[in-house]
Amino acid sequence: MTNDAAILTGTLANRSAWRANRCPIDKALHVIGTRSAMLIMREAYYGTTRFDDFADRVGITEAVAAARLRELVEAGLFERRPYQQPGQRTRSEYRLTEKGRDLMPVVLGLFEWGAKHISPGGRAPVDLSHATCGSPVHVVVRCEEEHDVSLEELVISRSAAQPVR
Amino acid sequence: MTNDAAILTGTLANRSAWRANRCPIDKALHVIGTRSAMLIMREAYYGTTRFDDFADRVGITEAVAAARLRELVEAGLFERRPYQQPGQRTRSEYRLTEKGRDLMPVVLGLFEWGAKHISPGGRAPVDLSHATCGSPVHVVVRCEEEHDVSLEELVISRSAAQPVR
DNA sequence: CCGTATCCACAACGATACTG
DNA sequence: CAGTATCGTTGTGGATACGG
Numbered sequence: 001m002t003n004d005a006a007i008l009t010g011t012l013a014n015r016s017a018w019r020a021n022r023c024p025i026d027k028a029l030h031v032i033g034t035r036s037a038m039l040i041m042r043e044a045y046y047g048t049t050r051f052d053d054f055a056d057r058v059g060i061t062e063a064v065a066a067a068r069l070r071e072l073v074e075a076g077l078f079e080r081r082p083y084q085q086p087g088q089r090t091r092s093e094y095r096l097t098e099k100g101r102d103l104m105p106v107v108l109g110l111f112e113w114g115a116k117h118i119s120p121g122g123r124a125p126v127d128l129s130h131a132t133c134g135s136p137v138h139v140v141v142r143c144e145e146e147h148d149v150s151l152e153e154l155v156i157s158r159s160a161a162q163p164v165r
Numbered sequence: 166m167t168n169d170a171a172i173l174t175g176t177l178a179n180r181s182a183w184r185a186n187r188c189p190i191d192k193a194l195h196v197i198g199t200r201s202a203m204l205i206m207r208e209a210y211y212g213t214t215r216f217d218d219f220a221d222r223v224g225i226t227e228a229v230a231a232a233r234l235r236e237l238v239e240a241g242l243f244e245r246r247p248y249q250q251p252g253q254r255t256r257s258e259y260r261l262t263e264k265g266r267d268l269m270p271v272v273l274g275l276f277e278w279g280a281k282h283i284s285p286g287g288r289a290p291v292d293l294s295h296a297t298c299g300s301p302v303h304v305v306v307r308c309e310e311e312h313d314v315s316l317e318e319l320v321i322s323r324s325a326a327q328p329v330r
Numbered sequence: 331c332c333g334t335a336t337c338c339a340c341a342a343c344g345a346t347a348c349t350g
Numbered sequence: 351c352a353g354t355a356t357c358g359t360t361g362t363g364g365a366t367a368c369g370g
Contacts, residue, residue, distance in 0.1 A: 023204075023207070023276075023279075023290070024275070024276050024277075024278075024279025024280040024283060024284050024289055024290070025203065025204065025207050025272065025275045025276050025279055026200075026204065026279075027279045027283040027284065028275045028276075028278050028279035028283060029200050029203060029204075029275065031283070033199075033200050033203075034341090034342070034343095035191075035194050035198050035342085035343090036342080036343080038190065038194055038198075039188075039190065039191065039194075042188070042190050045316060045319070046321060050351080050352085051351075051352050051353070052351060052352070052353090055352095060343075060344085061343075061344055061345070061346090062352080062353065062354085063343085063344085063345095063353090063354075063355080063356095064342075064343060064344080065353090066352085066353060066354075067342090067343095076282075089351085091351065091352080092351085092352065092353090096316070099282050101315075101316050102278055102281065102282065103274075103278055104306060104316055105270065105274040105277075105278075105304045105305065105306050106271055106274040106275055106278060107190065108306055109268075109270040109271040109274050109304070110189070110190045110193045110194065110271055111188075111189050111190050111193075112189075112270075113189075113193050113267055113268055113270075113271060114188075114189025114190055114191075114192045114193035115189040116267065117241075117264050117267065118189060118192040118193060118196070119189050119192065123324065124189055124324055125188070125189070125323075125324055126321055126322060126323055126324055127321075127322050127323075127324050127325075128319060128320070128321060129308070129319075129320045129322065130308035130310070130312055130314050130318055130319070130320070131317075131318045131319070131320050132312070132318055133308060133310045133312060135308045135309040135310045136308065136309050137306060137307070137308045137309075137314050137319065138306075138307060138308075138309070139270045139271075139274070139304060139305070139306055139307075140270065140304070140305060140307055141269060141270050141273055141302060141303075141304055142302070142303060142304075142305055142307075143294070143295035143298060143300045143301065143302050143303075144300040144301050144302075144303070145295070145298045145300045146311075147295055147297070147298060149295050149302050150266075151210060151261070151266050151269055152296075153295055153296045153297055154210070154269075154293060154294075154295070154296065154302065155293070155294045155295070155296045156211060156291055156292075156293060157291060157292050157294065158290075158291055158292075159288065159289055159290055159291055159292050160292075199361085199362065199363095200362080200363090201362080201363075215331080215332085216331075216332050216333065217331060217332070217333090220333095225363070225364085226363070226364055226365075226366095227332080227333065227334085228333090228334075228335080228336095228363080228364085228365090229362075229363055229364080230333090231332085231333060231334075232362090232363090254331085256331070256332080257331090257332065257333090
């Protein structure tokens with residue numbers, strides 16, 4: 001049983017410039033790198049769409065909710081749209097875009113990790129399951145041949161199409 | 166095509182107390198909720214083990230690297246151990262624990278999301294592939310019957326074993 | 331190589347009050 | 351319901367210098 005890290009090909013090591021400037025993780029963290037942003041995404045997956053509900057359920061002030069939602073709309077994770085039910089005044093709602101929905105593996109991954117490693121007894125307070133078949137849901141790292149991929153089996157190689165300058 | 170959110174069962178809505186105090190995502194974010202912590206985890210998956218390398222490659226000061234690594238060791242994501250190669254002085258290394266390795270789906274998920282939605286042309290500067298079969302690697306949300314699970318198909322229900330108080 | 335110590339700047343957030 | 355405005359506090363991190 002080796003404890004060796006991922007297999008590195010090429011000369012990725014010692015390239016701090018690339019890591020700081022071009023790494024997609026770094027870029028992603030500029031958009032959803034705050035606590036409140038992540039928790040707002042969680043709320044959206046739970047079905048929340050209204051301003052007050054975001055603030056109340058996430059447990060943040062209206063000022064923070066307003067700032068974060070504005071940023072997330074600008075970044076394209078939400079669409080803000082006014083809507084009107086017949087006979088009622090106009091309201092606003094925040095709807096997830098595809099870009100926002102695509103973040104689901106990250107947020108559910110945090111959920112699973114927290115439930116396993118931090119919650120008492122490694123047990124989640126809620127369960128995630130699949131509507132159509134009822135079985136439990138997990139976030140997994142897989143290759144396109146459907147093998148589970150562990151850290152030791154992960155190869156990180158320079159992209160052929162867009163080389164690191 | 167419905168734009169409805171995830172199916173909510175039970176009475177999870179309006180329970181801000183639960184969300185603030187017991188949500189595993191919130192707990193997880195207290196441990197790895199900072200930019201530098203996430204980037205240090207990325208570095209570890211890339212194979213970095215030494216203090217100076219973490220600081221240099223993540224692009225943070227030694228002070229920040231020291232603080233973050235200390236917290237991550239305390240939280241159990243790394244083990245710090247001195248080691249000695251024959252004839253050399255003692256060095257320290259930071260090794261991922263199982264808890265640290267288990268965060269890989271989250272970090273790779275951020276990587277994929279950033280590459281798809283933020284990097285120019287939706288193209289990552291590096292590729293992730295499976296060492297044993299060579300095919301590309303992805304982070305996916307799956308149920309135990311191996312179906313892909315979209316947001317619309319996700320059921321969030323109160324855990325039977327440990328009910329929300 | 332592996333850190334500590336100090337100082338400073340800014341971002342994130344909570345509390346509170348107020349508006350259409 | 352959907353925000354804006356202001357203030358104070360803490361957290362995060364950069365710069366620099368120093369020590370085992």
